[in-house]
Structures are given as C-alpha cells and as structure tokens.
Amino acid sequence: xxxxxxxxxxIYLEEASQDYPLTEKILKKLGQIPCEIIRSPQSLLETLQNxxxxxxxxxxxIFLTRQKGEFVKPCPCTPHxxxxxxxxxxxxxxxxLDCTYCLLQHYLSNxxxxxxxxxxxxxxxxxxxxxxxxxxxxxIGTGELGDSLALDHLTENSRDLISYFxxxxxxxxxxxxxxxxxxxxxxxxxAENIVISWSLNSSQMAREEEKGAAPVERRIxxxxxxVKKGFPVGFHFDPLIxxxxxxxxxxxxxxxxxxxxPPSRIRWISLGSLRFSxxxxxxxQLRFPQTKIIYDELVPGKDGKLRYFRPLxxxxxxxxxxxxxxxxxxxxxxxxxxxxxxxxxETLKKTKGKGIF
Amino acid sequence: xxxKVIALDQIDLNDERFRTSYFFSLDHLILxxxxxxxxxxxxxxxxxxxxxxxxxxxxxxxxLELSLSPLEVLALEQKDDLRVFLVAFFENxxxxxxxxxxxxxxxxxxxxxGVNETEIQKHYFPLLGIPPSPFHLDVFLALADFDFSLxxxxxxxxxxxxxxxxxxxxxxxxxxxxxxxxxSTGQNKREEILESLLEISRKNDVTIxxxxxxxKIQETLNSQKLSSLQKxxxxxxxxxxxxxxxxxxWQESFERSLKKMHxxxxxxxxxxxxxxxxxxxxxxxxxxxxxxxARVGKLQKLASQSDxxxxxxxxxxx
Numbered sequence: 001x002x003x004x005x006x007x008x009x010x011i012y013l014e015e016a017s018q019d020y021p022l023t024e025k026i027l028k029k030l031g032q033i034p035c036e037i038i039r040s041p042q043s044l045l046e047t048l049q050n051x052x053x054x055x056x057x058x059x060x061x062i063f064l065t066r067q068k069g070e071f072v073k074p075c076p077c078t079p080h081x082x083x084x085x086x087x088x089x090x091x092x093x094x095x096x097l098d099c100t101y102c103l104l105q106h107y108l109s110n111x112x113x114x115x116x117x118x119x120x121x122x123x124x125x126x127x128x129x130x131x132x133x134x135x136x137x138x139x140i141g142t143g144e145l146g147d148s149l150a151l152d153h154l155t156e157n158s159r160d161l162i163s164y165f166x167x168x169x170x171x172x173x174x175x176x177x178x179x180x181x182x183x184x185x186x187x188x189x190x191a192e193n194i195v196i197s198w199s200l201n202s203s204q205m206a207r208e209e210e211k212g213a214a215p216v217e218r219r220i221x222x223x224x225x226x227v228k229k230g231f232p233v234g235f236h237f238d239p240l241i242x243x244x245x246x247x248x249x250x251x252x253x254x255x256x257x258x259x260x261x262p263p264s265r266i267r268w269i270s271l272g273s274l275r276f277s278x279x280x281x282x283x284x285q286l287r288f289p290q291t292k293i294i295y296d297e298l299v300p301g302k303d304g305k306l307r308y309f310r311p312l313x314x315x316x317x318x319x320x321x322x323x324x325x326x327x328x329x330x331x332x333x334x335x336x337x338x339x340x341x342x343x344x345x346e347t348l349k350k351t352k353g354k355g356i357f
Numbered sequence: 358x359x360x361k362v363i364a365l366d367q368i369d370l371n372d373e374r375f376r377t378s379y380f381f382s383l384d385h386l387i388l389x390x391x392x393x394x395x396x397x398x399x400x401x402x403x404x405x406x407x408x409x410x411x412x413x414x415x416x417x418x419x420x421l422e423l424s425l426s427p428l429e430v431l432a433l434e435q436k437d438d439l440r441v442f443l444v445a446f447f448e449n450x451x452x453x454x455x456x457x458x459x460x461x462x463x464x465x466x467x468x469x470x471g472v473n474e475t476e477i478q479k480h481y482f483p484l485l486g487i488p489p490s491p492f493h494l495d496v497f498l499a500l501a502d503f504d505f506s507l508x509x510x511x512x513x514x515x516x517x518x519x520x521x522x523x524x525x526x527x528x529x530x531x532x533x534x535x536x537x538x539x540x541s542t543g544q545n546k547r548e549e550i551l552e553s554l555l556e557i558s559r560k561n562d563v564t565i566x567x568x569x570x571x572x573k574i575q576e577t578l579n580s581q582k583l584s585s586l587q588k589x590x591x592x593x594x595x596x597x598x599x600x601x602x603x604x605x606x607w608q609e610s611f612e613r614s615l616k617k618m619h620x621x622x623x624x625x626x627x628x629x630x631x632x633x634x635x636x637x638x639x640x641x642x643x644x645x646x647x648x649x650x651a652r653v654g655k656l657q658k659l660a661s662q663s664d665x666x667x668x669x670x671x672x673x674x675x
Contacts, residue, residue: 050478052491286492295560297601299631309604310632311672342635346672 006096006150008113011035012044014065020117023064026154030062041065041112048111053287058111059096062154067091067116072129075144078338080302084270087129087140091116091157095146097178097212100288101239104145106280113146115155123164130168140165143176143197150179158184166191172267174234178206178213180222190230195267197234198223200257202249205241209293216253220260227265238272238337240316241293242308251323258327269324272337273316274298275307301340310343317347358431360398365426368417369407374438374469375445376414377455377462379505380512386419395420395428400448402433402441412445439470450484457500457521458508460485464494465501499525507532510540517544523551531565537578538592541585546593553596568599607632614667621655626668635671 011030015037017023027035038044041063048054071090077083093114094104116122130138142148142161152158158175162185165173174195175185185196198219201209206216214222223233235257240250274293276284284294298306307313317336324332336344344350399413410417411433420428435441446463449455455463463485467477478489487493500508500521511521516539524532535554539547557568568574577583577591598605611628620626625640639656643649659665 050475050489050491052495292560295556297603299604299633301633309601309607311607312603314672340633342633342671 005153008033008062009060010062012041012061012063012112013037014041014063015039017064017066017117020066020119022115022117022119022155025156026062026064026115026117029154041110044112045110055105055111055283055287056098058094059098059113061112062151063110063112063114064117065114066118067121071116071122071125072140078303078305081338081340082336082344084335084337085139087138088144089122089126089140089142089161090145091122091142091161092146092151092155096150097147097210099178099211099213100209100284100291100293101241101274101276101280103276103280105283105287106277108145113151115151119160126164130171134170136170138168138171139174140171141174141176141197143174147177147179148175149177149181149185152181152184156184159188162188162191162194165194169193176234176236178210178219180214180218182222182226185226185231186229192232195232195234196223196226197236197268199236199238200253201237201239201241202246202253204245204249205243205293209241209288209291217256220253220257223257224260227261232265232267233261234268234270235266236270236272236337237320238270239274240271240320241274242296242312242316243293246316247319250320254320254323254329255327258324258329263327263329263332266329266332268333268335269329270335270337271317271320272339273308273313275301275305275338277305281306303338305338313339313343314346317343321347358433360429361401361432362427362429363401363408365417365421365428367408368401368410368430370410370417372404372407372409375402375409375411375442375466377445377449377459377466378414379458379462380509381415383415383419383422386415387422390416390419390423390425395425398429398431400433400445401430402435408432411441412448439467439472442466442470455485456512457497457516457518458512460487461497461500464497468498496522496525504529504533507536510536514540516547520544520547520551523548523555526555527551527565534565534569537585538589540589542589542593546589550589550593550596553593553600557596557599568596571595571599604631611668614664618659618662618664618668620659624652624656632672637668 007030011027011033013023013027013035018037044061048057051057067090069090073088073090075083075086075088077086093110093116094108094112095102096113142157149158161173161175165171166189172193172195174197176197176199178199182196200206200216200219203216206213213219223235227233237250240246243249274296276294278300281294284291297309297312299309301307308316321334324330324334334348336348395416397413397416399416400411401408402411403409408430413430420426433441433444435444464477464481467481468474472481474491474494478491478494482489482493487497496518500511503511503524507524510516511524516524520539524535527535535551538550542550554565554568557563558565569578573595574592577588577595580588583591615626623641625638627638627640629636629638641652643652
C-alpha cells in the first residue's frame, strides 16, 4: 500500500463541522470507521503529545474541521533566498506519508490529518483573490502542508479544484504528490493550465526516506498516464540528497523519467537540496534513528535552515542539470527552490525566480 | 511513625532501595553534629530483621564518621515500599532542589515501585520541573542506569540535560571511553565533542572506539606536554575536521592562501559564514591619515599579487 488507499483508524469530527457536504461525503466513504464527535481537539492533542511518537500516531486519525483562517496565502519561501512567487492553498494539513525529512514534523503543532470541510469559504476566498489579481499570472497549488492527492480518494478535492481552476486562465494550478492516487483526475477533461506534478527522488532515497510514498517508478508511470490523458505535468527533485552513489541514483531516475514522459509535456522541473530547520534534527533522530541523511555537511544559511555546504549543493544542481540536458530535457523550464542568488547564478545563469513561467 | 533509639549497625545501609542522593560532602554536617548534636532524626522502616534507611543518608554517614551510636530515628510503620519512598521524596522536595542525577534516581525508583509512565509524567514531572514528555522520561531513566563514576562526574561538573541526553545515546562502554574528554571542557564544547562522535559514528558506520583510535587523537591523548584542557580542545577540532571534511578543507585552503601572501595581521579578511556568499569582509583600524594610507597601500600591493585571485575563488571556479 502506498497510502493511496489510506484508511484512518478513526475519524474525529468537530461538532460544528457536521453539516458540510464534504463531511457527509467522507463519512459515507468511511462508513465502517469509528467516528467521534468532539467539541475541540484539545484533549485529544494532549493525549497524543504524551505518546512516544505523537507525529506517527496523529497520522492514524482524520480530523474533520473548518479552516478558520485563510485558505489562500503567498508561499512564505524563506528569508534571504529567491522566491518563485507561488501561491498556496491550505486545504488539508498533514499527510499520511511519513518522509524522514518532512518539515511538517516540526512545523505543525497539530499532528492529526486535518481536512477542512468548509469549501464554500475556499471558493469565496479564491474569487476575491482572483478579482484582486486578474491581470497577474498566478501559479497556485495545494501540496505545501500535505500531499495534494494522498487523501483524494476520500475528499475528491482534485475534482472540485480542477473544475474551478480550468476557468481561471491567468492561473496555472498545480497538484503535487508522491502517490499514484490519480483516479479522480483521470475522469476529468484535461486543461493546459492544470499541472499534475510529482516529487521525485532516487529510487534508493524514495525507498529509505519516503515511507508510505509510491516507488519512484510508479510515480513516473502515473505521470505517463496523466500525460496520455492530456494534462501537462511537473516534477520536483526536492529534496536532492547526497549519499554514496547519488550521482548514479539520480542519473537513473532522470533517464527513466525523460524516456517515459515526453519532455514537451513537462511544464517545469524544480530542484531543491535537503534543507531543514535545526529544530527538526532531534525529531528526525528520534523518529528515524537509522537515517544518515542528517549527518552530511549541512550548515546554517541566512534563513537559519541547515543546507549542504555551498560547493556540495552546487555539485548536486550542476549534475542534475547535466543529467536532464543529456536526456534531451534542455528545453524544460528549470528552477531552484529556496536557493540563494549565488547558487541561481552559478547553476541556471540567472538570478530571478519570477517570470520563469 | 514512632521515635526509637537504635544502634547504627541495626540499619542495613547496603539496601539502597529508598536512596536517591549519592554525592554530598559531610564536613559541615559533622561539624554541626559535633557542636549541637543531631537535631532531626533519620527516617527508617523495618524490613526482614533490619531497619532500612528511608531518608537522612548524609546524617547517618556523618554519625558513622563520628561513631555516634545508638541514635534516635523515626520509624515508619508502612508495608508498601512506594508509600515509604513517597515519604522520603516529599520530605526532600520540601527542603531542597534535586539535581539531574537525583531526579533520575527518583523517577527510576517510582517506576520500580510500580508507578506507570503516564502517572509519572502527569504527577511527578511538574514537581521536579521536567517538561511532560516521554522523551524526557527516557533520558532520565537512561541516566539512572549510567555507571556510578559517570553519574558522579555529571553531578560534579554540573553537566546539563542536553549533555546527558547525548551521553544516553552512547553504549555503556563508550560512555566510559569518552568521559575523560568531557572533564576539562565547558558545556558547549562538551556537547560538540559528543555530537561529533555520535554523528561520525552514524554517518560512517564506525564505532566510537574506532574514531578515538585514530593516530592523531591517540597522539593528543597520550601527549605529556599538553594539559587536559588543551587535549580536549585539540580533540574537539580533530573531530570537527572528521565531521565536516569539505568545510574544513575550504577554511584551511583560505587560511593557507592568506599565509602564503603574508597577509598582515592588522587587516582582517574574512569569508562569509560557510562561504555561503561571494562577498568577503575586510576590517582594519587606523588612528590617523598616515596609518590609513599605510593600510590602503598594503592592500593595493596585496591585490596586485597573483595569489590574490585564490582568495576570491568561488565554489563554481573549482
């Protein structure tokens, strides 16, 4: 199981979130799963915090609630690094996958798989956002605070989002995943401004550090199916991780990708190297004691996050760009995620993320 | 509770089931007993033909030193060991702060006497000033199992919780191997040494012993000329080099280039933190125009040397 058919152990339903169509839909799909109606998740969260692995435990439960804040926000990127001006939709929080390096482990205070059911508010907020930005080209997507498709068999979010965004011609909408959960999308008519994208890694890193995610070969195969359906696709080699044999590992996956998916249908490939807040390190040590990825030469950057020492990052990016170009991917737009001006200049020979799309 | 007068040898001091403090000085207490006598009787409980000491270990050891026997004690009439232990615990809690090792002993005893982990976290962590998390419980329970000499060092050197946490990740024999490296350093450097050792071991699949058997480290450890502080510092740097070889070699190459150019001491030239940016920073002080001109003149000469370009080398130039 690659969590595409994820079923929770239990559903916690916020009392005030009962009368929403999405709540009904999920409860109907999970009819056999116990459901408890709660006023607030506070005591549940306290119980989880007392367990040895609150983050792992939280992934067993779904919490249906309302988004009380804003659904639509500019991606905060990271201070002193080049931004790609992405807009994020905070639809679901957290993810049933369990990647070693996942920043959500320390970023979110709530470890429950949280589904926001008040979609009417989302559409209203999006309408206002697009009214304000009707003359701007917008790149927008879910998948920042959770995998875009990991819960799609329960929420069917992809159907509603694609239907909404296909009419927004100044927007490029992205669903980003590490799963093969594309069934709902395959039922829909394609649109050129809807990009389905996959986070990729080398097969070894995916196997060792991306617990619950689909094997890389299956992700690429899903992308092939999506392209065949008519949608454009995107790929994120993020995080690139150094390990003995990484060059060969990444060369193989790039080769597999560009020989399976036609480069002309790839809207972008992003590259990002392993980076994380120092606060995440002890969490990774506790939750993934076997991992070695946090023991490379990582140094604090201007934003306080740990990244590979600059010459090592540079080598990662230069080799990846070379692998992509060697496989006839020279026309695919490339960009770097959360990188410095120096690294942009040394790799992509440009210094601005804005305007690549 | 009953007041009794018993001989010291009626107390079985080998049974330490209720004991949580080990490291104390008796000097002042002996002096006090000599001057004014023992004002507060120790607390005991009767088990299997002997009295066991519940609290008042310092007092009893002082009395032993002074051969003060018999002495007055307070005898508890309680069959349940947990309840007895709680009497000792609350008596101590009211009068003093527990150190890290004592907290570990308290938690380990509570667990041994049958209190479950949730109860320990809920009821006893707040009393001991410990954040309520299973992680903290694990670290303290590990500390309770440390070798006695290591616990003594932790107490005497006032080692911190992060240091104890790191020590808990070593195997028992490895802990004793690294102990000598920790005695002459400050908290931050102590943590750096431990962290480097653990991370090198995990990254390269080598044991702590194999890391410490390195020729450079052994030469440092066996040196007759170096003080223990100097040894610890050299070992810290040797470990840093092993842990971050690429960064170390960049820093060394930068410093070598400065040395080769005979870069003047009064002008400081520094790369950005971890060479992350291309910009370098230059600092010098001057008192008057003459000094300023002299520094600028030196800089102009340095900039015209062919080696100057080495200093400006970027990662992409390599």
